[in-house]
Amino acid sequence: MSTAVWWIRRDIRRTDNKALQSAAAVGTVVPLFVWDDVLMNNAGGFRGQFMCRALNALDNSVDRALIYRNGPAADAVVELCRLVGADTVHITEDFAPYGRQRDAEVEKALIADGRRLVRADTPYVIAPGTVRKDDGTPVKVFTPFYKRWLTHQWASAPENEVTFADFRDLCVGSRMEEGWTALSANPSEESAWERFDEWSQRAMGEYKDARNLPGVDGTSMMSPYLKFGIIHPRQLLQRLDGTAGSDVFRSEIAWREFYADVLFHQPETTWKNLQPKMDALPIDSGPVAEERFAQFCAAKTGYPIVDAGVRQLLGSGWMHNRVRMIVASFLVKDLHLPWQWGAKFFMEHLLDGDVASNTHGWQWTAGTGTDASPFFRVFNPMGQSEKFDPTGEYLRRWIPEIAHLDNTSIHAPWTLGLLAPADYPEPMVDHALEREEALARYKAVSGK
Numbered sequence: 001m002s003t004a005v006w007w008i009r010r011d012i013r014r015t016d017n018k019a020l021q022s023a024a025a026v027g028t029v030v031p032l033f034v035w036d037d038v039l040m041n042n043a044g045g046f047r048g049q050f051m052c053r054a055l056n057a058l059d060n061s062v063d064r065a066l067i068y069r070n071g072p073a074a075d076a077v078v079e080l081c082r083l084v085g086a087d088t089v090h091i092t093e094d095f096a097p098y099g100r101q102r103d104a105e106v107e108k109a110l111i112a113d114g115r116r117l118v119r120a121d122t123p124y125v126i127a128p129g130t131v132r133k134d135d136g137t138p139v140k141v142f143t144p145f146y147k148r149w150l151t152h153q154w155a156s157a158p159e160n161e162v163t164f165a166d167f168r169d170l171c172v173g174s175r176m177e178e179g180w181t182a183l184s185a186n187p188s189e190e191s192a193w194e195r196f197d198e199w200s201q202r203a204m205g206e207y208k209d210a211r212n213l214p215g216v217d218g219t220s221m222m223s224p225y226l227k228f229g230i231i232h233p234r235q236l237l238q239r240l241d242g243t244a245g246s247d248v249f250r251s252e253i254a255w256r257e258f259y260a261d262v263l264f265h266q267p268e269t270t271w272k273n274l275q276p277k278m279d280a281l282p283i284d285s286g287p288v289a290e291e292r293f294a295q296f297c298a299a300k301t302g303y304p305i306v307d308a309g310v311r312q313l314l315g316s317g318w319m320h321n322r323v324r325m326i327v328a329s330f331l332v333k334d335l336h337l338p339w340q341w342g343a344k345f346f347m348e349h350l351l352d353g354d355v356a357s358n359t360h361g362w363q364w365t366a367g368t369g370t371d372a373s374p375f376f377r378v379f380n381p382m383g384q385s386e387k388f389d390p391t392g393e394y395l396r397r398w399i400p401e402i403a404h405l406d407n408t409s410i411h412a413p414w415t416l417g418l419l420a421p422a423d424y425p426e427p428m429v430d431h432a433l434e435r436e437e438a439l440a441r442y443k444a445v446s447g448k
Contacts, residue, residue: 002027003086003165007034007077009099010123011092011229012054013189014061018121018157023090028165030084031058031066034076038098044348046317047227050187054228057188065164067171073102074109081115084167092121092229095128095260096355097267123226124257125234126152128264138265142371145261146254154234192225200239207245211252214308214320215393220249223352224318226256233257256357262370263356270359271340273368278375280445284336292335295428297345302427304411305385306330308398315398317351322388328365329379333438334429339366367442375442378435385411399424 004026011017023029033055040048059066069076077089089110094103107117122128131139131148139145199220203210210218225231233253240246263269273279284292295301299310309323319327324346331342343362347353363369367377389395392410396403401424402413413420414427 001163003030003084004028005030005032005077005081005084005086005089007032007089007091008055008058008066009092009094009229010227011121011232012051012058013230013232014058014162015159015189016156016232016235017092019090019092019118020162021157021160022118022120023088024160024162026088026090028163030080030086030165030167031062032069032077032080033066034069034071034073036071036073036102042347044317044350044353046349046351047353050224050317050351051228053186054188054230057186057191060186061188062164064168065166067167069170070172074105077106078109078113078115080170081110081113083170084165086115088116088118090118090120092123093119093127095122095124095264097263097270100267121157123229123232124260125149125154125237125253126257128257128261131261138261140262140370142255142258145258146251149254149257156234156238187225187228187230189230192222192231196220196222196231196236196239204245204249205243208248211248212322212388214323215389215391215395215397219321221318223354227352227354256354259356259360262360269363269369270355271343274360274363274370275368277445278366278368281375282336282441282444283338285338289335289337292428293331293337293341296331296335296337300425300428301330302414302425303330303381303431304395304399304402304413304424305381305389308395311398313346313349317349319346319350320394322384323394324361325365326379326381326384328362330381332366333375333378334381334431334434336434336438336441339363339368375446376439378438380435381431382412 004023006020006023006029008031011019014020020029043051055066067080069080081087081089089106091103094100103117110117126149130152131145133139139148199217203218206218210216212218222231222236226233233256236253237250240250262274266274296306297310299307299314301307305323306327309319309327312323313319328339328342331337332339339362343359346358346362347355350358360369364371367375385395391407392405395410401421402410405413405416405421409416413424420426
């Protein structure tokens with residue numbers, strides 16, 4: 001029987017895995033994970049822990065057959081193929097800029113060694129670059145993208161029996177470092193589906209509205225599992241019906257795929273404005289800007305909804321999506337700082353830190369991206385807090401210094417004057433003034 005390598009990246013799962021099944025069709029499978037210093041150094045503590053624990057859960061499911069090797073990938077993959085006698089390497093394709101470059105280098109090295117890289121799956125329902133207009137050009141706006149995306153056919157992977165080869169003596173060890181205790185359990189396929197099934201039965205019916213309420217358990221929390229392919233989005237689609245909640249959830253999956261498509265066609269937008277006209281918008285820099293950014297990152301802005309979001313991020317590796325938009329708007333339009341600073345800060349801490357979704361989520365709020373919220377739409381942090389966390393439950397959870405305040409005062413503690421909590425800072429800026437400043441800057445650029 002022949003041997004094939006299943007090189008694991010963003011597909012840390014056994015079920016509905018076309019890369020695994022492609023390797024199994026060749027013969028016995030050698031599951032491989034390559035430690036990539038570039039990705040690990042940018043992962044941050046929470047995401048690194050999550051990935052390592054997910055790999056450990058997968059390793060348990062394959063009877064500890066998972067082989068860890070040290071990068072760079074072009075050397076590690078070819079070397080393992082030689083050691084185990086494999087002619088093919090089967091992968092779930094990576095569509096992000098760095099991953100595409102890495103895979104091209106690995107493919108070149110494999111070909112030079114008389115071997116082959118097989119791109120057998122995608123982390124998306126529809127591969128980026130597939131959904132196009134009738135003239136073959138990319139679809140640049142979400143709604144028409146979504147309509148076309150819905151018409152594309154997709155299929156799950158077969159579930160044939162897989163035989164894993166035992167080459168564990170070639171394993172150089174994992175990086176399950178001591179002290180990584182923030183996540184008490186291994187995130188696995190089983191734990192993902194346990195969470196989704198419980199949540200969807202309880203909350204899918206209210207999802208359209210509840211997804212905007214950070215104080216309730218109204219979102220699925222599937223984004224970290226999707227990030228690492230512990231579950232596949234097509235598996236989620238199979239569980240959706242035609243109800244209103246499912247329709248909204250389906251569109252959220254499509255937003256993830258739309259942003260991946262945008263980045264695929266324009267990889268430079270990882271850190272550059274999608275709309276070049278916004279390059280002329282004045283942005284603050286220098287020591288004062290850096291000091292303001294440090295205050296923002298320390299959750300000491302004096303605006304409870306912003307600080308609660310940053311504390312949630314720093315304390316758990318996750319931030320509620322509605323709060324992400326509020327926080328992003330504050331950084332860009334109240335502090336007049338580059339969205340790239342905020343995007344990098346998020347990527348350093350997010351469990352679900354996905355470069356396409358993160359980058360273009362920030363650009364949406366900053367008014368520089370596709371389907372962007374207009375720059376002149378400035379979120380009022382107090383108004384957003386009152387609307388989406390009316391009882392202050394979210395604020396009390398993350399800012400105990402103000403937990404004793406009533407449901408009105410908690411959104412703007414400084415309005416209490418001398419009765420304001422002494423251990424919570426006053427607002428670092430005046431939102432009304434900074435809103436006018438943001439609009440003036442935009443008018444100078446746009447002429448509107």
